[in-house]
Amino acid sequence: MYETIKLNLNNLKNNKIFELTVVAVIIISALEIGAKTFSLPNTAISITHVLDIFITLFFLFEISVRFIADDDKKRFFKKGWNVFDTLVVAISLVPINDSEMALLARLIRVFRVLRMVSVVPELRILINSLIKALPQLGYVILLMFIIFYIYAAIGSFIFNDINPKLWGDIAISMLTLFRIMTFEDWTDIQYETMEVYPMSWVFYLSFIFFTAFAFLNMVIGIVVNVMEDERAKMRQEKESAKNIPTIEDLHSEIQELKKLIQQQSENRKDT
Structure with missing residues (x-):
């Protein structure tokens, strides 16, 4: 069961559409942070609040996918970019309103734009x-x-x-x-x-x-x-x-081996 979930999440992580979606959400996050620097009506403030929750949950889902799909989880946090992404996502979960860490949470949300560097290999x-x-x-x-x-x-x-x-x-x-x-x-x-x-x-x-x-x-x-x-x-x-x-590749080889074993067992029953 776990291997199947891991295989599916690994396929999702390597999917180009998923990678482009992550890039798009990072760009939306940057635009949302910039929009908060302007004087906005109450409706726009409510929209940015909902959008901020969606972005935070999406980043939490994305970092979870990368962690579960990783083959060597002990070395996952030995990579600097993984540690940076995890810290940004973890601190982004801190509630902004009525909190002593509100200013820190807002500043950390600014650094979510830097996640573009960890997503794009050229950067x-x-x-x-x-x-x-x-x-x-x-x-x-x-x-x-x-x-x-x-x-x-x-x-x-x-x-x-x-x-x-x-x-x-x-x-x-x-x-x-x-x-x-x-x-x-x-x-x-x-x-x-x-x-x-x-x-x-x-x-x-x-x-x-x-x-x-x-x-x-x-x-x-x-x-x-x-x-x-x-x-x-x-x-x-x-x-x-x-x-x-x-x-x-390993999963497909295992499936092929299972088919061969089933065929051999069926041939023995026929004989």
Whole structure:
């Protein structure tokens, strides 16, 4: 009995229509959260309340299907995305009205939109790539901070008398340099200092070259390499999964064996 239920739930979990339904409910959840930020009439508030209950129950059903259909339930909660989905669904069950955890429950419902990442494999690759790239990006960020610190100290010493609001101390200078790196009206800052120091353009162009061009390309290169590794691992997992018999294959083999045994027993009775 349990194996039959597990087989049916596994077929449901792998069904494309069910997967699209989950994606659609997540999108509806995002729209429902956004609608609550507006001033709504009482009828619309009642509709969003009913819709919120439906979404919560649907997510509870979906996570239950995934858990029951999983072959190794001990390892189910060892996967980060399964833990995240379970926590979001569990906290979403907390009643919002007349509760001390009402604010927390509302905030957790916002994070239900992130369930799109756990449902869509391509999004999981992006997030996993960013997480795995963080150790390598740490050295790039450290080197970028050193460049920021050096240029901020130079700018504070040289340009402090020109505009103390932008170059008053090293902390304000670093904020100004961040503005320059993002190209937010950086030419206004440059022309202001060039009126006193005509060669100050070297300061700005060299800083932009190091940060906006060199370091940005380094970050992109690291993330792209990690993403290629993740895609290669996913392709290997899919290829290995093709060679592993599924529950459906085992179930069909068992049925065929039962038929063969019945045929042999009938043939023996005839003889």
